[in-house]
Structures are given as C-alpha cells and as structure tokens.
Amino acid sequence: MVKDRFITPAGFARIRAEYDSLFGVERPKLVETISWAAANGDRSENGDYIYGRKRLRELDRRLGYLGKVMKSAKVVDPSAQLDRDQIRFGATVELADEDDERRTITIVGDDETDASAGRIGWSAPLSRALIGGRVGDERTVRLPAGEKSYEVISVAYPPAG
Structure with a gap:
C-alpha cells in the first residue's frame, strides 16, 4: 500500500x-x-x-x-484551498475541550510535524477526527487515555497568493 x-x-x-x-x-x-x-x-x-x-x-x-x-x-498549498470554512490539510484550527481549555493546531504533512509548535500530521488521530469539520462542530477523538471531545472555534488558512 x-x-x-x-x-x-x-x-x-x-x-x-x-x-x-x-x-x-x-x-x-x-x-x-x-x-x-x-x-x-x-x-x-x-x-x-x-x-x-x-x-x-x-x-x-x-x-x-x-x-x-x-x-x-505531494506538495499541497493550503493557501489555494477553496472551501475555507471546512477543515482540510493545511488548516489552522482553534479548539476548545470540555474544560474550555483552548489550543491551536495546524494540520501539516507527517514529515513536518512538530507538536511543540502546534503542527500535527494529517494522519494523526486528532487530525483525522477534525478533517471535514466546520466552526461550531464538536469532534470526539479516541486517544490512548480515552475519548476526548473538542469544539471547533475557528478555521483559518494562509492568505491566497
């Protein structure tokens, strides 16, 4: 494969x-x-x-x-994303968990991940759960420690051009 x-x-x-x-x-x-x-x-x-x-x-x-x-x-330019209100590859997403703790992540390629900088790979469990989501959606992620729910607060992409 x-x-x-x-x-x-x-x-x-x-x-x-x-x-x-x-x-x-x-x-x-x-x-x-x-x-x-x-x-x-x-x-x-x-x-x-x-x-x-x-x-x-x-x-x-x-x-x-x-x-x-x-x-x-396969180089994918996030600034060329047409549907900017839906979470896709390259999106910067602000999330809030059940305790209203906020965190901002950017979905990037698996070879450029850096958790300390908020860049997570597109095949990570959190990314897979978020892809396709929109502002206001609640997404549940299965983690080794159990399930955790996040609400999508905002979705942003780099400016076009």
Whole structure:
C-alpha cells in the first residue's frame, strides 16, 4: 500500500534546505576529515576515523530518507484551498475541550510535524477526527487515555497568493 505523502510548501522547503546543507556542506567536510584521519596510519585505534565513518553512515542514511521524502512528496498549498470554512490539510484550527481549555493546531504533512509548535500530521488521530469539520462542530477523538471531545472555534488558512 502506497501512502500519500502530503506536505506544505514551507515543509518541503525546510526538508530541501536540510538536504542541501547536509549534502553540500556537512558531508564534504566529513569526507575531508575522514581522508585526513585515514592518512594518519593505523585506523583501528584512530578515533577521528572511526567516529567519522560512523557519522558518515548516519548522515548518508538521513540523506537517503530526505531524498525519499522529497521524491514521493505531494506538495499541497493550503493557501489555494477553496472551501475555507471546512477543515482540510493545511488548516489552522482553534479548539476548545470540555474544560474550555483552548489550543491551536495546524494540520501539516507527517514529515513536518512538530507538536511543540502546534503542527500535527494529517494522519494523526486528532487530525483525522477534525478533517471535514466546520466552526461550531464538536469532534470526539479516541486517544490512548480515552475519548476526548473538542469544539471547533475557528478555521483559518494562509492568505491566497
């Protein structure tokens, strides 16, 4: 089963910037350090060489992942959303729970989530429960700790253009 990999333009730009930085800056410096360390002789006890090779594997793994994400990404611009009163991908939603505690979230691609910044993936339980909702709707989310109800207070999208 192929899973759609939706992402916002800003999220794609962040991933592209990380890829470019790792590939164009960090990796060449690391390869240079490894070459220098290898030229120093005995590699079995050479910390710079051993650590450098390990770090290079980690970096190449991350580059491979980012490349895969960029290749399969479907960039969706939330500012182009036509039905702006309904919750869809890219919406910024203000919610109130049963205790009237408010929280604002933005529904983004799964590869650009950051809970501390209020960005949650579109396939998260809360997002799935909210998608299709409108202001005034009450949505119930099944969480590991039990069910929780939220009322949709507002729905906003980035300005068009």
